[in-house]
Amino acid sequence: MAEKNLSGDVYYPPNGIVKNAHIKDWDELNARAHDDYQGFWASIAEELHWYKKWDAVLDDSGKPFYKWFVGGRTNIVHSCLDRHTEGAHRNKLALIWEGEDGAFQSYSYFALLRETKRFANVLKSLGVRKGDRVTLYMGRIPELAIGMLACARIGAMHSVVYGGFSVEALHERLEDSHSKVLIVSDGAYQRGKIVPLKDIADEALQRAATVESVLVVRRTGEPINMESGRDMWYHELAKLPIANVDCPCEEMDAEDPLFLLYTSGTTGKPKAILHTHGGYMVGTYATLKYVFDIQEQDRYWCAADPGWITGHSYIVYGPLLNGATNFMYEGAPTYPYPNRWWQMIEKYGINILYTAPTAIRGLMRFGENWPNRHDLSSLRLLGSVGEPINPEAWKWYHRVIGGGRCPIMDTWWQTETGMFMITPMPCVALKPGSGTRPFPGIEMDIYNEEGKPVGANEEGYLVIKTPWPAMLRTIYGDPDRYVEQYWSKYEGVYMTGDSAKRDEDGYYWVIGRVDDVIKVSGYRLGTAEIESALVSHHDIAEAAVIGLPHDVKGNVIHAFVILRAGAAPGEHFIEELRQHVGHEVGPIAKPEHIEIVDSLPKTRSGKIMRRVLKAQALGEDPGNLSTLEE
Numbered sequence: 001m002a003e004k005n006l007s008g009d010v011y012y013p014p015n016g017i018v019k020n021a022h023i024k025d026w027d028e029l030n031a032r033a034h035d036d037y038q039g040f041w042a043s044i045a046e047e048l049h050w051y052k053k054w055d056a057v058l059d060d061s062g063k064p065f066y067k068w069f070v071g072g073r074t075n076i077v078h079s080c081l082d083r084h085t086e087g088a089h090r091n092k093l094a095l096i097w098e099g100e101d102g103a104f105q106s107y108s109y110f111a112l113l114r115e116t117k118r119f120a121n122v123l124k125s126l127g128v129r130k131g132d133r134v135t136l137y138m139g140r141i142p143e144l145a146i147g148m149l150a151c152a153r154i155g156a157m158h159s160v161v162y163g164g165f166s167v168e169a170l171h172e173r174l175e176d177s178h179s180k181v182l183i184v185s186d187g188a189y190q191r192g193k194i195v196p197l198k199d200i201a202d203e204a205l206q207r208a209a210t211v212e213s214v215l216v217v218r219r220t221g222e223p224i225n226m227e228s229g230r231d232m233w234y235h236e237l238a239k240l241p242i243a244n245v246d247c248p249c250e251e252m253d254a255e256d257p258l259f260l261l262y263t264s265g266t267t268g269k270p271k272a273i274l275h276t277h278g279g280y281m282v283g284t285y286a287t288l289k290y291v292f293d294i295q296e297q298d299r300y301w302c303a304a305d306p307g308w309i310t311g312h313s314y315i316v317y318g319p320l321l322n323g324a325t326n327f328m329y330e331g332a333p334t335y336p337y338p339n340r341w342w343q344m345i346e347k348y349g350i351n352i353l354y355t356a357p358t359a360i361r362g363l364m365r366f367g368e369n370w371p372n373r374h375d376l377s378s379l380r381l382l383g384s385v386g387e388p389i390n391p392e393a394w395k396w397y398h399r400v401i402g403g404g405r406c407p408i409m410d411t412w413w414q415t416e417t418g419m420f421m422i423t424p425m426p427c428v429a430l431k432p433g434s435g436t437r438p439f440p441g442i443e444m445d446i447y448n449e450e451g452k453p454v455g456a457n458e459e460g461y462l463v464i465k466t467p468w469p470a471m472l473r474t475i476y477g478d479p480d481r482y483v484e485q486y487w488s489k490y491e492g493v494y495m496t497g498d499s500a501k502r503d504e505d506g507y508y509w510v511i512g513r514v515d516d517v518i519k520v521s522g523y524r525l526g527t528a529e530i531e532s533a534l535v536s537h538h539d540i541a542e543a544a545v546i547g548l549p550h551d552v553k554g555n556v557i558h559a560f561v562i563l564r565a566g567a568a569p570g571e572h573f574i575e576e577l578r579q580h581v582g583h584e585v586g587p588i589a590k591p592e593h594i595e596i597v598d599s600l601p602k603t604r605s606g607k608i609m610r611r612v613l614k615a616q617a618l619g620e621d622p623g624n625l626s627t628l629e630e
């Protein structure tokens with residue numbers, strides 16, 4: 001590509017950064033990957049640890065149930081920890097952690113391996129075996145990462161539930177995954193307050209039957225209820241002889257499950273996306289290495305939560321696979337003051353910062369003086385993920401935080417993709433608001449309703465045309481839904497659920513979801529989850545929710561509810577309803593507005609037409625109403 005002649009607002013990569021980058025020539029890499037994408041991924045897989053090498057890179061005989069590195073034997077944790085402690089990285093810092101209250105912990109690769117083994121032996125003592133499911137519901141503390149790694153080490157699947165979710169969300173995920181053990185922290189610090197995670201878990205456990213043991217990690221030290229026979233303190237078990245540090249990695253098949261992660265889809269309950277040891281390892285390793293250009297001395301900070309895919313791939317697995325030094329922060333970006341992040345970047349000499357547009361917009365509101373008081377010159381690269389970044393926020397991030405010298409990696413991907421799919425690399429010319437082009441080896445396109453590629457600058461459905469190693473393998477327990485949801489709109493092509501455009505330079509511009517998924521502050525929520533929380537309130541007969549644009553959060557939730565006959569809402573009814581949703585799903589799901597209505601627009605088959613509600617709320621033309629019931 002003749003990058004010198006790109007159209008629009010273009011930021012060319014700084015020479016100093018390209019000179020030392022792993023990938024200096026995107027076109028060359030892309031051409032190589034395009035010619036033989038299986039060979040391309042195999043050459044990257046060679047850099048990782050395998051007990052036995054694969055017989056075939058890809059088996060597509062049962063598509064869309066693709067298999068990668070077939071016949072290979074591995075365990076992702078070996079490549080994350082053991083192989084580094086065997087070499088020069090033994091005493092290198094793997095994790096630096098700061099608590100919201102100023103607490104500090106750090107782990108070398110050796111120490112992280114030791115604590116992972118100890119944790120794994122504690123899980124074994126609770127009867128956890130290969131193939132079992134373990135749910136983790138914790139704040140952002142090192143034990144969350146250690147717990148995940150411990151599960152993977154012994155071949156159990158972890159299912160992390162974001163600590164911002166609440167009773168019903170946790171209950172549903174525990175039940176659907178049939179988790180044997182729940183790992184929970186006594187509480188989490190957030191904006192100077194304590195989120196009572198163990199209390200929430202107790203309520204969820206009253207509704208769920210499968211959990212046999214609850215392992216409680218102490219963080220806050222606040223008094224909590226411990227149910228005898230079910231609940232055990234981790235720090236007490238960790239002192240017992242069973243919690244020794246003799247715990248070899250379970251040798252796994254490349255296609256054995258690594259984890260489940262629940263995410264919201266088009267309809268119904270959140271679904272468990274399943275990722276595997278082999279392909280996920282190769283995909284997250286390669287993408288982080290090339291996109292965030294991990295160098296030996298780097299201190300890398302992904303400010304997401306491990307409870308979402310960004311945290312799985314790019315806080316826990318990707319950085320450790322790369323032998324990087326990872327920074328993790330427990331709390332809110334503005335606590336106690338809006339300079340908390342900038343202070344930590346200066347203090348720890350962070351080189352790479354990866355966050356979400358909503359965080360950037362939120363911090364932008366406090367003005368430039370807060371970051372300007374700090375030395376942010378250690379930063380080399382910046383990143384963005386979770387929703388489209390508006391050019392204004394992009395430019396602020398680039399100029400104020402990156403000092404005009406740090407390229408921004410705007411990475412488009414999903415829980416399902418496991419790894420970056422559309423993304424720049426440091427050697428690529430950037431356009432604010434575009435994630436540039438698909439990662440080498442990945443063919444994507446934008447289709448119209450009939451499955452034909454659209455022309456330049458025309459909007460259509462974003463699709464993926466080649467399989468990729470970190471792709472989801474199925475929806476756990478519901479393979480039909482996997483096929484239906486992702487592979488049924490167009491033959492042999494993965495449907496992302498997003499709409500996008502491609503400009504005359506081949507740069508992709510993601511517009512947003514085309515289904516019933518709403519992104520609030522970058523968090524993925526489904527209309528169905530929030531609606532079912534609303535109707536679980538005794539005064540509500542029916543509910544419909546939509547997302548409406550918001551300057552900082554990207555979208556906010558707007559709910560329409562129909563009252564039950566005889567309901568007599570009091571003065572604080574709307575606030576009570578919001579609290580109810582917060583209690584059931586989580587604070588992030590609370591509707592910003594709730595309107596009481598007499599009826600909802602439906603199709604003749606009874607489906608709520610959210611598009612009509614949205615157009616009405618925005619004062620826009622609702623379009624074709626021929627299917628409307630009344």
Ligand code: PRX
Pocket residue numbers: 263308309310384385386387388389410411412413414415416435496497498510512513519522523524
């Ligand atoms: O709509 C896209 C948006 O986030 C969705 C995936 O959400 P989730 O599975 O929670 O994963 C988020 C983190 C990977 C996508 O379908 N999205 C994600 N990244 C971007 C984005 N939209 C625009 N630009 C991005 N960089």
